[in-house]
Amino acid sequence: MxxxxxxxxxxxxxxxxxxxxxxxxxxxxxxxxxxxxxxxxxxxxxxxxxxxxxxxxxxxxxxxxxxxxRRIGMVFQEPRLLPWRSLAENLRIVAAAAGLPPPPVEALLARVGLEGWAPRLPGELSLGMARRAALARALAVRPExxxxxxxxASLDAANAVRMRAVIAAVLAEGxxxxxxxxxxxxxxxxxxxxxxxxxxxxxxxxxxxxxxxxxxxxxxxxxxxxxx
Amino acid sequence: MILWRAASAALLLALWWVLAATLQDRALPDPPAVLAALRAELAAGTLLPALAATLARVAGAFLLAMTLGSALGYAMGRWRAADAAADPWVTLVLNIPALVVILLAYIWFGQTEAAAIGAVALAKLPNVVVVVREGARALDPSLDEVARLYRFGPLMRLREVVLPQLAPFLAAAARSGLAIVWKIVLVVELLGRPSGVGFELHLRFQLFDVAGLLAYSLSFAAVMLGVEALALRPAERRARAWRDAAA
Structure with a gap:
């Protein structure tokens, strides 16, 4: 690049x-x-x-x-997931739009600490979880x-710590x-x-x-x- | 709640019956007479073809009005120029009585099937436009940005971003649309079609056959209630499922 x-x-x-x-x-x-x-x-x-x-x-x-x-992943301040789609579908849709094969949904969600949440709708998530789901979505396009x-922003201390750890792990891969x-x-x-x-x-x-x-x-x- | 509804319906039926029995007038036949007329029409083989012909016209006009109205309403809600350009037309048609639209369509295009269905669709169109325009104006721009960032194609954008947000508005337009369309269809049939419930109503009217008149109207109303309960409401529920999950 x-x-x-x-x-x-x-x-x-x-x-x-x-x-x-x-x-x-x-x-x-x-x-x-x-x-x-x-x-x-x-x-x-x-x-x-x-x-x-x-x-x-x-x-x-x-x-x-x-x-x-071409491939940009973004985590907005508001999570901006598609509320009518499950987390798995949210990830699959952006990957499909990027012309990528179906992404490893479970693995991506596990990376952000949301294992088992694939079939759930965004409305069932707390802000902290939704933002991590948005990060998983960003990663689903294998972003350059x-x-x-x-x-x-506006996360409680526990969620902020969790988010920081997840981001640090993602960025450490370089x-x-x-x-x-x-x-x-x-x-x-x-x-x-x-x-x-x-x-x-x-x-x-x-x-x-x-x-x-x-x-x-x-x-x-x-x-x-x-x-x- | 269901008990109350049933009681209220029974009361209506009883009132009708009592009134008919007291008046003893051809203008108000009692329920058994209407039922008998219904059986006779069914046996004569005139009821079902009439219902089918009217239902087909309702379906045609409804689909036409919903498709064109949604497309136009979406464009007008999205782009100001489109809104400014089309708004006078929409306002004009919105304020012309459906009856006038029907008469003009018959005069200009002849008493044809296309004129009949087109007139009904046109009479309903502005309502759809106005409702869907409202929905298009309420589209969440932040999800639009998501679609742009992740490079959604136009079809994916429509399916994944636009339609789910428009769904409640489309449902509202469809519900009120169906209710209006079938009533207008009866009028176009009455004025210039050789078949359908409206045509049969016209015939019964001229013969002063009130039992037949009621038999046709009540059976078609029942058909439309069935369509609403079996097609529209389930579709609406499906489109709303994700909201209930969030609550």
């Missing part, structure tokens, strides 16, 4: 009855194959918008995305790019390029190889640092690396 290049000159959001709101300005980022990048920044700074541009969901911006892979938008949006330095330190720091709106890149090994145990190290 060639280097995925994100070049945003400007992204503005039209507003009813007012001037457009500038969300992003001059963000240039490359994503080497297999890299795990955490996007860090204050809430509302445009991290999700950046993801939407990266994945091609938002095309109304000035700039370009080069070498966007895996995008996680605030995967720990099979996919991953982008993780978060506002918690600890998550970035624990999961990412490097951190891209965004400023408040209009967001621009303020720092891009590799996560120091020491930060895995002591997230404060990353904090100071970002500050410096």
């Amino acid at each position: 060639p280097l995925l290049e994100l070049r945003i000159r400007r992204k503005a959001q039209p507003r009813a009855g007012g001037p457009a709101l500038e969300v992003l300005r001059d963000v240039a980022l490359d994503f080497p194959p297999g890299s795990v990048t955490a996007l860090l920044g204050p809430s509302g700074c445009g991290k999700t918008t950046l993801l939407r541009i990266l994945t091609g969901l938002d095309t109304a911006f000035e700039g370009e995305v080069r070498h966007r892979p 790019l895996l995008v996680l938008d605030e995967p720990f 099979a996919t390029t991953a982008v993780l949006v978060t506002h918690a330095v600890e998550d970035a330190a624990a999961l990412a190889g490097r951190v891209a720091m965004l400023t408040p709106r209009p967001a621009t890149l303020s720092a891009l640092v590799a996560v120091p090994e020491a930060a895995r145990r002591e997230p404060a190290v990353l904090q100071s690396a970002l500050a410096g």
Whole structure:
């Protein structure tokens, strides 16, 4: 897979009855194959918008995305599973859409701690479980790019711990390029190889640092690396 | 609840019976007379062909109105330009009485089967459009994004994302659609078809045969109730099953 290049000159959001709101300005980022990048920044700074541009969901911006892979798996903040389909069918449908043979549903669900849940409907799941199911769905397309938008937001402590372990295990395989949006330095330190720091709106890149090994145990190290 | 319903139906029947017995008038035959008329029509071999002809017209007009109405309603709910372009037409037809549509269709296209079915479909079409448009406007954009991200083809998008969300609206349109369509079909038959329940009703009307009139209307109403209970309601239940699971 060639280097995925994100070049945003400007992204503005039209507003009813007012001037457009500038969300992003001059963000240039490359994503080497297999890299795990955490996007860090204050809430509302445009991290999700950046993801939407990266994945091609938002095309109304000035700039370009080069070498966007075909198979992208994404975990949205809301799980967004098809509520009328069982978990197994949710996984099969995206794999079929990607032109892949039927995915190993049970194995994928087991990876996210949902063994035995294949025949159940999304409505029967808690938010934590549904988000893990959404991760299983993302993995079902064998993603060349895996995008996680605030995967720990509004999870209780136990579910957040579980989600973190599942994501860490998936990312440790190094099979996919991953982008993780978060506002918690600890998550970035624990999961990412490097951190891209965004400023408040209009967001621009303020720092891009590799996560120091020491930060895995002591997230404060990353904090100071970002500050410096 | 079932007891109450049964009691209420029995009361209606009793009232009819008592009223007929007191009036002793040709205009209101009692239940046994209607039953006798029903038996006679059945024996004469006129009832079943009439029911079949009307049912076929109902099916044709219903399917036509549902298909075209759903497609148009979806387009209008999805794209503002389509809505702006088609809305005056829909509003116009919505406000023309079905009877006028039927008369014009017969005048312009002759008293043909196509004109009859087309007129009924056209009279029902705007209702379907309005209901389905509402459904299309309520489609969840976040699931649309899922479909785009995972590169669903148009058919998969329709089957997996759009139709399940439209199902309650389609069901509502179908329910009210069927109820309206069969009543309008009787009118087109009465005005210009040589067969069907509407035609037979017209005949009984001219002969002042009220027992026959009631025999035909009640038997066709029973057929339509059967269609609703055996086809529409189960389909609706199936489409709603996932909601019940979530609750």
